[in-house]
Amino acid sequence: MKKKVVLPLLAVLVVGGAAFWWWGARQAAKGSPAQQQEQQQAKGGPGAARANGAPALVTLAQARKQDVPITVQVNGSVVSLNSVDLRPQVTNTVREVHVKEGQFVKAGQLLFTLDERADQANLAKAKAQQLKDEATLADLERQYKRNQELLAQNFISKSAADATLSQMEAQRAAVAADKAAVQAAQVALSYSTLRAPIAGRIGAVNIYPGSLVQPTSSLLTITQLDPIAVSFPVPEDKLQDLLAAARSHTPVQAIVPGRKPVQGTLDFVDNTVDPQIGTVRAKAVFDNADQTLWPGQFVETHVTVNMLKDATVIPAASVMLLAEGSSVYVVDEQRTASRRKVQQLYTFGTQVAVKGVEAGEQVVLEGKQNVRPGGKVRTDVPAQPTQSPGGPAPSRGPTGPGAASAAPEAVPEAAPPTRSRA
Numbered sequence: 001m002k003k004k005v006v007l008p009l010l011a012v013l014v015v016g017g018a019a020f021w022w023w024g025a026r027q028a029a030k031g032s033p034a035q036q037q038e039q040q041q042a043k044g045g046p047g048a049a050r051a052n053g054a055p056a057l058v059t060l061a062q063a064r065k066q067d068v069p070i071t072v073q074v075n076g077s078v079v080s081l082n083s084v085d086l087r088p089q090v091t092n093t094v095r096e097v098h099v100k101e102g103q104f105v106k107a108g109q110l111l112f113t114l115d116e117r118a119d120q121a122n123l124a125k126a127k128a129q130q131l132k133d134e135a136t137l138a139d140l141e142r143q144y145k146r147n148q149e150l151l152a153q154n155f156i157s158k159s160a161a162d163a164t165l166s167q168m169e170a171q172r173a174a175v176a177a178d179k180a181a182v183q184a185a186q187v188a189l190s191y192s193t194l195r196a197p198i199a200g201r202i203g204a205v206n207i208y209p210g211s212l213v214q215p216t217s218s219l220l221t222i223t224q225l226d227p228i229a230v231s232f233p234v235p236e237d238k239l240q241d242l243l244a245a246a247r248s249h250t251p252v253q254a255i256v257p258g259r260k261p262v263q264g265t266l267d268f269v270d271n272t273v274d275p276q277i278g279t280v281r282a283k284a285v286f287d288n289a290d291q292t293l294w295p296g297q298f299v300e301t302h303v304t305v306n307m308l309k310d311a312t313v314i315p316a317a318s319v320m321l322l323a324e325g326s327s328v329y330v331v332d333e334q335r336t337a338s339r340r341k342v343q344q345l346y347t348f349g350t351q352v353a354v355k356g357v358e359a360g361e362q363v364v365l366e367g368k369q370n371v372r373p374g375g376k377v378r379t380d381v382p383a384q385p386t387q388s389p390g391g392p393a394p395s396r397g398p399t400g401p402g403a404a405s406a407a408p409e410a411v412p413e414a415a416p417p418t419r420s421r422a
Contacts, residue, residue, distance in 0.1 A: 055376035058367035060331060063314045065359040070241070070306040070346055076232025076254070078297040081285070082198050082224040087215060088114065090191045094211045101205040105196045105222065112207065112219060116192035123185035130178035137175050140168040200224040223295055228288040230254050230264065232301045233279035241305035242269055242282060252284035254293065255300040262286050262293060266303060308346060311353040318363045319344065319352060328357065329364035329371050337364060339373045 092114040099111050147161040196202075203221040207213065230252070234242050249265045256262070264286035273280045284301070286293060293299065319342065320327045326344055329337045342356035357363065364371055371377060 055335065055378035056337075056367055056370035056372075058329075058331075058337075058371060058377045058379060059365045060362045060377075060379055061315045061318055061365040063312050063357045063359050063361050063363060065310050066313055068308040068311045068313065068346060068348065068353045069304045070308065071302050071304050071348065072234055072238055072242075073300065073302050074232050074234065076230045076299055076301045078293045078295050078299060079229050079231050079283075080200075080223045080225065080295045081227060081229050082200065083295075084197050084200075084222045086111065086194060086197075086219045086222065087217060088112075088191065088194065088213045088219065089215055090114070090188070091212070091214045092192065094207055094209055094213055095192075096209055097205065097207060099202060099205065099220075101202060101220070104201050105199065107196055107199045109196045110193060111196055111202075112194040114192040114194075114213070116189055119185065119189040119192055123182065123189050126178065126181040126185040130175065130182055133171060133174045133178050137168065137171040140164065140171050144168050194219065196222055198222055198224055225291060225293075225295070226288040227285050228293050228295070229267070229283050229285050230293065230299060230301055231281060231283045232303075233274070233277070234282050234303070234305075236273045236278045236280055238305050239269075239273070239280055242266075242280070242303075245303065245305050246282070250304055252286075253302040254284070254286060255302070256292060256297070259292055262288075308353055311345060312355070312357050312359055313351050313353050314357060314363050315365055316347055316350055316352040318365045318368075319354070320368060326354075328354075329368060329373075330357065331362045331364060331377055335376050335378065337371045337373065337375055337377050 094112055095115050096113040097111075098113065099105060099109075105111070144161070144164045147156060147164045150156045151158060151161045200222045203223065205220050207217075207219050213219065246266045246269045249267070252264045252266050254262045254264060264284040266282065267285045268283040270281040282303070284303070314328065318328050320329075324341070326342050327339050328342055330340050331337050340356055342354040345353040345355060347353075364377065367377075
């Protein structure tokens with residue numbers, strides 16, 4: 001019974017002792033934390049440059065001067081300058097449809113013909129009444145002329161002549177009323193033909209010959225496509241620049257995915273700022289002969305509202321946002337880095353226009369986390385050691401500024417202005 005208890009206990013002790021010995025041997029092989037840091041620094045790992053005072057490896061970019069257009073980039077919608085919902089002015093029956101849906105029409109082109117027989121009859125009746133009253137007026141005029149001659153010879157009284165004059169004036173008024181009735185009949189007859197009030201493209205046509213239409217019935221919609229407009233909101237802090245751009249008819253670019261950008265001119269700025277979203281509505285007009293823009297379509301609009309002359313431009317990635325403000329590391333000819341505060345004027349794409357840096361100075365683009373104010377930097381790339389099979393690693397090549405393996409400095413070119421982050 002004692003053997004059954006002692007043997008498992010001895011096995012546990014043996015296994016535990018072996019595990020403790022293995023863990024102690026591994027820790028001894030690794031060494032203390034200080035020894036590990038020394039080994040890492042000796043191998044050139046992270047923190048080696050800071051511990052040994054060696055220059056930090058960085059990538060530099062050169063500041064340059066250029067004119068920077070301040071561009072507002074927003075999403076807008078295409079709107080038509082003219083759009084007409086065609087409706088009849090009388091209740092009538094459609095006699096003929098002269099267009100097809102989706103057709104382009106010119107101003108004044110015939111679209112629909114209604115049943116005009118009743119209107120033609122009314123016009124003929126009005127003209128006949130006019131002729132009758134004109135004949136009666138002519139007879140009264142002759143009577144009045146004879147009465148004037150008889151009155152001069154004292155054959156009739158003056159009251160008889162005045163009565164004839166009164167009848168003649170009343171008949172003239174009747175003739176004038178007849179002329180107005182003829183004009184009214186002509187206007188009513190004109191309602192039987194519907195013509196295009198503007199040039200454009202018609203939409204769906206749901207009216208057919210024989211359909212009964214009323215003034216509340218919409219026959220079709222005509223939308224002008226050339227020229228066309230794009231309506232877009234602009235932040236209110238750009239309002240004054242936008243008004244100045246509108247006075248000078250500043251070019252506006254509309255971008256449709258998969259199509260060539262379209263150029264237009266800023267034509268309108270609304271008279272009220274939307275207080276809910278803090279934007280003002282603007283509109284630009286575009287030539288649209290190839291129908292690149294379509295009403296209701298969403299497009300990306302770029303409008304240049306101002307221009308920064310001779311601005312200093314550096315990559316936006318070189319700017320550090322610290323608690324005391326924006327800063328960059330500037331590297332002098334002795335490869336010494338100094339931190340300098342800058343003022344960001346305008347960001348466009350991957351570049352930023354700043355104050356505080358002169359053109360030609362070099363700023364740290366990559367590796368800023370390893371740079372300290374007043375510290376040295378380098379831009380060369382050390383040779384990477386390679387482990388040969390079955391042999392020790394070759395010695396590390398030179399890493400100084402004059403090393404043969406040094407790579408040229410990376411001075412990225414400033415990209416052209418693209419868009420605003422407004």
